[in-house]
Amino acid sequence: MTEPVVDMRGISVEFPGVKALQEVDFRLFPGEVHALMGENGAGKSTLIKALTGVHPLAAGEIRHAGEPVSFAGPAQAQAAGISTVYQEVNLCANLTVAENILLGREPRKFGRIDGKGMRRRSAELLARIGLRIDPGSVLGSHPIAVQQLVAIARAVAVDAQVLVLDEPTSSLDVDEVAELFRIIRVLRDEGVAVLFVTHFLEQVYEISDRMTVLRNGRLVGERMTASFSRIDLVSAMLGREMGVLEEIEHRSGNTPGEPLLVAQGLGRKGSVAPFDLEVRAGEVVGLAGLLGSGRTEVARLLFGADKADSGRVLVDGTPLRLTGPRAAIGAGIAFSSEDRKAEGVVADLTIRDNLVLALQAARGWARPVPRRQADELVAKYVEMLDIRPADADAVVGTLSGGNQQKVLLARWLVTEPRLLILDEPTRGIDVGAKAQIQKVVADLAADGMAVVFISAELEEVVRIADRVVVMRDRKMVAELGGDAGVDDVMELIAGTVDEPAEAEVVVTPIDKAVAS
Structure with a gap:
């Protein structure tokens, strides 16, 4: 086995009150596709950002090509041959494909940008990954899948030794994923080390050679993909926290209504x-x-x-x-979002104001909820859900996460x-x-x-x-x-057992008169 091109040892990253990574080891070898797996909050993005200099290390060491490194940011990491392509394409849709690929690295002639040279160099980079598009075309005229491939062409333009792909398939269809995988294999066969982050198990087993699993900021393990069964992978990602909420009786056997x-x-x-x-x-x-x-x-x-x-x-x-x-x-119908900070509670408002938001939306803003009714609702649901502190004027942002979640639940229960x-x-x-x-x-x-x-x-x-x-x-x-x-x-x-046979789902376009 060759030496790893990236060797991260004992990596710890901390934020105020949070240990995002704790003594994580990670290796990436030339000419391999390495999947980084884990659920939300496992530490995948933090590890990538630690590698590329976005987050400083609280402990640990990073070696690149055998030498200790400490990048000051993504630009320095890219200059060293470590390029990252994120889920959201960070390119300029109003510029041409060639301008995007060589932005900041344009060839010059007599002190001015060499347009012909730029298109020629871009064409070579596009040909390297087998993408046949006009370098002079405007990037925004192409679908998102092509834009993502252009981002990869830009990433390898610096002779990248390491290519980090963070959720590259989230917005691609089956054919577009197949084209992306073809390009990944081309780069892998050229000796590029590809770090692949995704939540799609089928894709992991199709494209990766090795995988590393994180859970709750810690390393669970590193395995060759071929020797890691899917059931073992899911178990490793999720963990088994048995015994939680044992006092809640299983509700199986309840007779539902219509x-x-x-x-x-x-x-x-x-x-x-x-x-x-x-x-x-x-x-x-x-x-x-x-x-x-x-x-x-x-x-x-x-x-x-x-x-x-x-x-x-x-x-x-x-x-x-x-x-x-x-x-x-x-x-x-009521919906409590998983992202209580961005789509749930309003941190700067009081418990009372948060609790009546959905009810107010249903009534319309021309009919404000009377203060007396709001106070009665707050008193009812603060007691029912044991929201602490039991103060209608308490600012929600000062509450614990559990109590914020209770306020969000109460908001929807108010609408009955x-x-x-x-x-x-x-x-x-x-x-x-x-x-x-x-x-x-x-x-x-x-x-x-x-x-x-x-x-x-x-x-x-x-x-x-x-x-x-x-x-x-x-x-x-x-x-x-x-x-x-x-x-x-x-x-x-x-996906280790056959799925139960079900009736075929008939796909019909949305009726304009009955949109759903």
Whole structure:
């Protein structure tokens, strides 16, 4: 085996109050595709940024080509032959392909930019990766997949020894992914070391030679891909935190009511494949899958936060014209986002103001919620959810993560929804707060509310859900009953067992009169 081109030893990165990486080792060899795996918050992006000089090290050492290095930033890392292409293409759409590839490194002639030389050099770089486009064409005239390949051409223009690809396939279709993989193999065969970050298991096993798994900022292990079974990989990524929330009784066996919401062939290109889903009153339907499997995308389509381009949604058997979240709220659908900071609580507002936001949106801003009603609602839900401090005027940004999550849940309960969609409601909070939130969910379902419950922690999904819908690679692949165990779900996520036969999902364009 050759010496690693990148050798990171004992890497620790800390932020105020957070240990993002703890003594992580990572090796990258020339001529290999190395997948960096882990769930959200595992430390993948932090490790990349530590390598490229974005984050300083609290401890550890980085060696590049055998020599200790400490880059001051991405530009210095790139000059040393380590190039990164991020999920979002950071190029200039209004410039030509050639100008983007050689931006800042334009060939010059007599002190001026050599336009012909620039197009010729760009053509050589494009030919190297087999991309046949006009270097003089405007970058913005090409689809996102081509723009991403141009970003790769720019990255290798500096004779890169290391190419870091951070979620490069998230917005690509099957054919575009195949073209990207062809180019990755070309570069690998030339001796370039490729660090590949993705959440798609199928792609990992198709393209990678080796993989490293992180979990909660720590190294789980490094293995050759061929010797790492999918079920072992999923187990390594998720961990097995058994015993959490044991006091919550398994709800399997609860008798649900009539179908409340039915999705038929609902889908969005590039987001999630068309799916059928039925949610009945008084039941909890769990959505299980790895990050990037399509769980959140399903939730956003059901709430109208994203617009579907196929299928429809019916509520009580009647097609719903789901034009956006306000229409969903009007139909009795509530959605608590996984990102409570960006899409959930408003940190600078009080508990009272946060709690009545959704109700105010449903009423319209011309009909403000009376102060007396707001105070009564706050008192009710602060007591029900044990929100601390029990002060309506407390600023939400000063509350703990668990109490912020309770405020967000209370906001939607105030609207008295018939269907409550919860996306990662217990992530990042302590066990006590988890127990309280899950008990509330169980009680709500027992009282007749329909709940869609999304969580990366499979133990809590199978414990609380009456049915578990399994997602993989942005598709619904199976549905399991309430007696399903964690191992059953993990095998389906990993794709190691045959998926149950299901009726074919009929994909139909959205009806303009009945948008869903």
